[in-house]
Amino acid sequence: MTVLITRPEPGATQTASRLRALGFDVMLEPLFRxxxxxxxxxxxxxxxxxxxxxxxxxxxxxxxxxxxxxxxxxxxxxxxxxxxxxxxxxxxxxxxxxxxxxxxxxxxxxxxxxxxxxxxxxxxxxxxxxxxxxxxxxxxxxxxxxxxxxEPSPALAPATITALTQGRIDSVLLYSRRTAEQFFRLAEQADIYDGLGSVNFLCLSETICDYVKGKGHFSCRIAANPDETSLLSLLD
Known part of the structure; x- marks a missing residue:
């Protein structure tokens, strides 16, 4: 399973280390600096x-x-x-x-x-x-x-665009509504909406999930508690 991490650095690298230790493949796409x-x-x-x-x-x-x-x-x-x-x-x-x-x-x-x-x-x-x-x-x-x-990222990385288009990303971690808004803005900019249908969006709160659902018929799950441990537990 490949997980896309969207949080800023240095948190993105820290989350990647946690996920790799659990056996997941990861891609880093910090949407803000x-x-x-x-x-x-x-x-x-x-x-x-x-x-x-x-x-x-x-x-x-x-x-x-x-x-x-x-x-x-x-x-x-x-x-x-x-x-x-x-x-x-x-x-x-x-x-x-x-x-x-x-x-x-x-x-x-x-x-x-x-x-x-x-x-x-x-x-x-x-x-x-x-x-x-x-x-x-x-x-x-x-x-x-x-x-x-x-500061928002101006565009998704080419490797991320390719992976999403080819359906190689299973889950996207979303930590805030602002991050979700930025992700879909850049996905639309890259014209890759068609590659998002198989993605599971894992959200830290109901507010984030509601936004994702408003963007289309996407799979969305909410962490039981608003912390990263609960968010990552959705990958089990």
Whole structure:
């Protein structure tokens, strides 16, 4: 079975390693490129905690601060893998919501009470959801800082186009609606819709799957939980 990985680097290579270890053939087609930025924030010690909704946010922040500095802060992460990335970056204390942004909101609200310090949301420029607004509505002060942005790929690689046209790709991993939109945009640009009928689209959320179904009669499956382990389990 050949799996097409669409997430940006370095995550694409990490996912490829996981899949190869499980015996799958893989092709890498990162549909976006991560570009890190340096936003203006308060001094890092002025924050009560940092919240992350992606590993890219962790990578963006950790580029700017030494592990010894981050070790003094508490972090909150949307999922276990993001939490593990935060710990590797230097956060000694990192709480994982092991779920969605809604779960992360509830975890933070239940954990932080009567803090006079604000929270720092290490986010990307292109994002879904409004966790910072929901936290503010719950009475917490939140600074939103964009530590990275994503740039779309201009076209599918020739090898990917050939493999899709010849029906050699069994499954495509889709991690966000934006990634799904980009995939179908580039597939249409390459005029290869006819080669997608046999592809299984494996989606991290129902929102992504609904978009895929809206593009045609495509096979689509949804991960039981919004994390990569659940997504990859759809390949079993």
């Amino acid at each position: 991560i570009v890190f930025e340096t936003p203006t924030t308060r001094p890092i010690d002025d924050y009560a905690a940092v919240l992350f909704t992606s590993r890219n946010g962790v990578d963006g922040l950790s580029r700017l601060y030494a592990p010894s500095t981050l070790s003094r802060l508490t972090a909150f992460a949307v999922g276990d893998r993001t939490a593990e990335t935060a710990r590797q970056a230097g956060f000694d204390t990192c709480h994982s919501a092991s779920g969605t942004a809604h779960d992360l909101h509830d975890l933070i609200v239940s954990s932080i009470k009567d803090s006079e310090k604000p929270l720092l949301y290490a986010a990307g420029r292109d994002r879904t959801g409004d966790i910072e607004q929901r936290l503010k509505a719950s009475g917490l002060e939140v600074d939103l800082a964009e530590f990275y942005r994503t």
